[in-house]
Amino acid sequence: MPYVNSGSIVHVEHDAQSSELRITFRDAGTYSFHGVSGAVYQAFLEAPSQGRFYNDHIRQNYPSTFQGDVLEPLAAAPSFAT
Numbered sequence: 201m202p203y204v205n206s207g208s209i210v211h212v213e214h215d216a217q218s219s220e221l222r223i224t225f226r227d228a229g230t231y232s233f234h235g236v237s238g239a240v241y242q243a244f245l246e247a248p249s250q251g252r253f254y255n256d257h258i259r260q261n262y263p264s265t266f267q268g269d270v271l272e273p274l275a276a277a278p279s280f281a282t
């Protein structure tokens with residue numbers, strides 16, 4: 201599991217074979233983002249702010265599926281102030 205230095209993001213993992221990025225948010229549960237390349241994942245890990253990178257490059261650009269970990273699913277992937 202790679203280290204993520206973020207106040208909003210707790211855990212990330214990427215499956216290169218399926219191009220799926222899973223992000224667990226501190227207060228919003230886990231989402232899978234589909235079609236995320238290894239290059240985008242690497243840029244996400246290397247970004248000075250993973251929260252800002254998520255908002256700018258992932259949230260609105262890849263379809264997502266809520267995976268759970270909170271009481272009620274959110275209608276859309278969460279947005280966080282950076």
